[in-house]
Amino acid sequence: MSFKTILVPVSSPDASRSTLEVALDVARRWNSHLEVMHVRADPRGLVPYTGEGMDGSMIEEIMDVTEREGGERATQTKAMFEAFCTEHSLTVSDKPIAGNGVTVSWREESGREDEIVALRGRLYDLIVVGRPVADAPLPSPITLEAALHDTGRPILVAPPVTVPTGRHIAIAWEASPEAARTIAVSIQALTEAEQVTVLDPKLPQPLPLESAELVDRLRWHGVDAQIHAFDVSATDVGPAFLEHAAKVGADMLVKGAYSQSRLRQMVLGGRTRHILNHATIPTLLAK
Numbered sequence: 001m002s003f004k005t006i007l008v009p010v011s012s013p014d015a016s017r018s019t020l021e022v023a024l025d026v027a028r029r030w031n032s033h034l035e036v037m038h039v040r041a042d043p044r045g046l047v048p049y050t051g052e053g054m055d056g057s058m059i060e061e062i063m064d065v066t067e068r069e070g071g072e073r074a075t076q077t078k079a080m081f082e083a084f085c086t087e088h089s090l091t092v093s094d095k096p097i098a099g100n101g102v103t104v105s106w107r108e109e110s111g112r113e114d115e116i117v118a119l120r121g122r123l124y125d126l127i128v129v130g131r132p133v134a135d136a137p138l139p140s141p142i143t144l145e146a147a148l149h150d151t152g153r154p155i156l157v158a159p160p161v162t163v164p165t166g167r168h169i170a171i172a173w174e175a176s177p178e179a180a181r182t183i184a185v186s187i188q189a190l191t192e193a194e195q196v197t198v199l200d201p202k203l204p205q206p207l208p209l210e211s212a213e214l215v216d217r218l219r220w221h222g223v224d225a226q227i228h229a230f231d232v233s234a235t236d237v238g239p240a241f242l243e244h245a246a247k248v249g250a251d252m253l254v255k256g257a258y259s260q261s262r263l264r265q266m267v268l269g270g271r272t273r274h275i276l277n278h279a280t281i282p283t284l285l286a287k
Contacts, residue, residue: 002030002188003126004096009037009117009147011138012073013080015130015160019139020084022158022282023128024102025165029192033096034104037120038077039113040070074108081106114146121151128156131279144276148257154185154286157276163251165282168195170250171225172241174271175209178256182286183214186254187221189284196225197248199241201232238274250281257287 008023010016020036027034085092085104093103109116121127127147130139147155166189173179183190190196196218200211211227218225228248232240245253258272275283 001125001185002032003027004030004032005124005126006032006034007037007117007121007124007127008034009039009113009127009129009139009143010077010081011038011113011130011140011143013076015133015136015138016077017080017084018160018162019128019130019158020081021162022156022165024088024090026126026128026156027102029166029189031096031101032125033093034102035107035124036081036104037107037109037117038074039109039111039116040074041066042110042112078106078108113140114142117143118146118150121147121153124153126156127151127153128158131157131159131276131283133160134277141276148285148287154182154284157279157283157285159280159282161280163281166193166252168197168248168250169193169252169254170228170241170245170248171196171198171214172245172253172255172275173198173200173207173211173214174237174256175207176256178258178287180256182254182256182284183218185286186284187223189252190218190223190225190254191221193223193252196223197250198225198227199244199248200227200229201237201240202229203232203234203237205234235270238271239278241271242275242278242280245281252281253279253283255283255285257285 003026006023006027008019023034090102090104091100094105096103129144129147132139132141132144169190171183198211198215215225215227228244230240230244
């Protein structure tokens with residue numbers, strides 16, 4: 001499928017610039033519409049978490065500070081968005097314009113970012129979210145989880161640095177339903193890539209489907225994929241996928257996300273979490 005409508009949650013000017021760059025790179029391939037959305041924290045939502053023993057004046061002060069800081073962050077983030085549009089000569093429009101190429105719009109909401117992304121994300125073909133960074137509150141890992149598990153849409157996780165996207169795509173092959181789903185939603189990107197490599201982990205317990213069978217099926221779509229096999233233990237698959245994606249020179253990784261099943265989370269979830277925490281290239285996930 002092509003990604004004609006793309007949602008891009010932006011949390012702050014510093015944390016979101018690279019996310020916008022990745023989203024624009026994708027949008028230019030399909031003349032997509034980008035809706036850039038900032039969610040301001042609703043101070044009223046903090047009241048249940050203020051704790052017992054706080055009097056009304058203390059709660060009101062916390063709400064005032066939250067409102068003020070949220071307003072400042074929203075203003076700064078919108079200014080970054082406007083400068084980004086000017087820099088890239090983008091057309092700002094509430095909806096796509098036929099024959100115009102990429103269009104962008106700004107949306108501002110109030111509430112919990114994860115809840116709003118989970119709801120509104122269901123309207124788009126793709127959600128581009130920033131990769132959470134250690135010791136930084138933004139982008140929020142909770143928002144990423146909501147986008148992945150609660151929207152029913154594929155997500156593209158953008159690293160904190162700007163990189164080209166999708167010229168050489170690596171597929172993290174695990175023969176899982178989640179991997180199959182992710183390959184299916186990314187098939188058009190695969191057909192348009194200059195190079196596709198299937199990363200094939202040779203585990204002590206072999207995968208139930210050979211990577212060669214996947215390559216045969218991809219060829220039916222006009223995708224001439226190559227296999228890159230490597231030996232690895234079951235506990236090291238996540239780091240190995242990133243290591244070998246770098247070795248082959250991929251600029252995008254396609255991987256199935258873990259499901260809600262407890263057993264599958266134990267096996268596949270650790271791999272996905274490692275990639276989400278350490279990937280330096282955009283990573284497309286679906287489940």
